[in-house]
Amino acid sequence: MPLSYNDQMSILRDILSNHQSDCCGTVSECEQVERLINSMLGNQATNEQIKNTLYNIYDYSQRGKNTQHLDQHIQSNQQNLSQWVDELNSFS
Numbered sequence: 001m002p003l004s005y006n007d008q009m010s011i012l013r014d015i016l017s018n019h020q021s022d023c024c025g026t027v028s029e030c031e032q033v034e035r036l037i038n039s040m041l042g043n044q045a046t047n048e049q050i051k052n053t054l055y056n057i058y059d060y061s062q063r064g065k066n067t068q069h070l071d072q073h074i075q076s077n078q079q080n081l082s083q084w085v086d087e088l089n090s091f092s
Contacts, residue, residue, distance in 0.1 A: 019074045020081040030065035
């Protein structure tokens with residue numbers, strides 16, 4: 001059963017919030033974020049105004065899964081994570 005748009009948004013917010021609060025994460029989470037965003041960008045329900053944020057989060061995930069030091073990458077993006085979670089909250 002596919003996830004609804006609201007479910008996808010909720011999972012994306014949860015993963016980003018966990019990265020922000022825990023200052024750590026996994027490559028699998030980065031890959032999950034990428035899959036969620038790909039699906040959301042292909043969905044007509046996705047607000048045009050949130051697409052830039054989704055592209056930025058996708059880039060963050062790409063860099064995160066390809067780095068040797070994921071926790072450092074997450075820590076250096078704390079401000080971005082906070083901003084993205086706020087933006088996602090405003091569109092849900």
